Amino acid sequence: MNKNNAALLSIVSNTSLIIFKLIAGILIGSISVISEAIHSSMDLLASIIAYFSIKKASEAEDEEHPFGHGKFENVSGLIEAILIFFAAGIIIFEAIKRLVLGGNIDSVGPGLLVMFVSAAVNFIISIVLLKIAKETHSIALETDAMHLLTDVYTALGVFIGLLLVKITGLNILDPIFAIIVAILIIKTSIDLIRKSMIDLVDSSLSEEELTEIKAIVLSHSEIQGYHRLRTRKSGPTKEIDVHINILEDYSLLEAHNICNNIEDEIKEVFPSSYVLIHAEPIKK
Secondary structure (H helix, E strand, O other): OOHHHHHHHHHHHHHHHHHHHHHHHHHHOOHHHHHHHHHHHHHHHHHHHHHHHHHHHOOOOOOOOOOOOOHHHHHHHHHHHHHHHHHHHHHHHHHHHHHHHOOOOOOOHHHHHHHHHHHHHHHHHHHHHHHHHHHHOOHHHHHHHHHHHHHHHHHHHHHHHHHHHHHHOOOOHHHHHHHHHHHHHHHHHHHHHHHHHHHHOOOOOOHHHHHHHHHHHHOOOOEEEEEEEEEEEEOOEEEEEEEEEEEOOOOHHHHHHHHHHHHHHHHHHOOOEEEEEEEEEEOO
16 A cells, blocks of 8 residues: 555445544544544545645655755655644643633443544554555655554543443543543644754754764775755655765776765665765875
8 A cells, every 4th residue: 555545444434434523423422432533524624635645745856956856755744743732722722711611521332432543543553654654654644543542542531431430420521531631632742843844944863863874974994074064854765964084095987986885875765865975085
């Protein structure tokens, strides 16, 4: 399954779950179930954004975007994370309103069923999306998968809350669990915002990735040293720029071949990458 199909799968699953959650929430009068439907609505919007951003990011470079369109995925991830945050705000507002005004739950059965099915479906799809996101280095797909994984935790939280309402008869537990769910959602959104911003502000690759690049460069005996190693991410693409020192008596062809060899080896480790090697001559 490619990235586009994975994003489309997320859209279909979210749409179906929203319908079932809304019907169950309205039927039994549960604010936590209705809040879960609101959360899934935000997830649906996020999935749609992810779908179109992945399509856009896969386009080849052009005059306006000479380094490609990869950062569209980063922008998508940021927007999705903000949407999750707003969803949590809506849930907290509705839960506090229920705490103040009160309300009864008629029957928790449909809610329990929908929450259980929702958790199971989202868990399976989120695992599939995370696997594809890791294979394709897609931040948009990873964010979408994290949305669904958050839905798993929140659905289980609502499930436990409804179960306690059924056992104890305390309807106040319903909005309390909705607030707990919202707090978990806020934490996830903050983590995702931070991750999206790292690439948008051109932060360097991880220490582990930098170590791999340095090892490749220094594995060539012709190289006397290196400097100005600069890296960043643009969506799934890693951009790597490094200056190497080679002896001045090497011919232009020899220097060119050394640079090509290093570039090829880096691309073997990081297949989706732009690599620029600049050779600088030094005296013996």
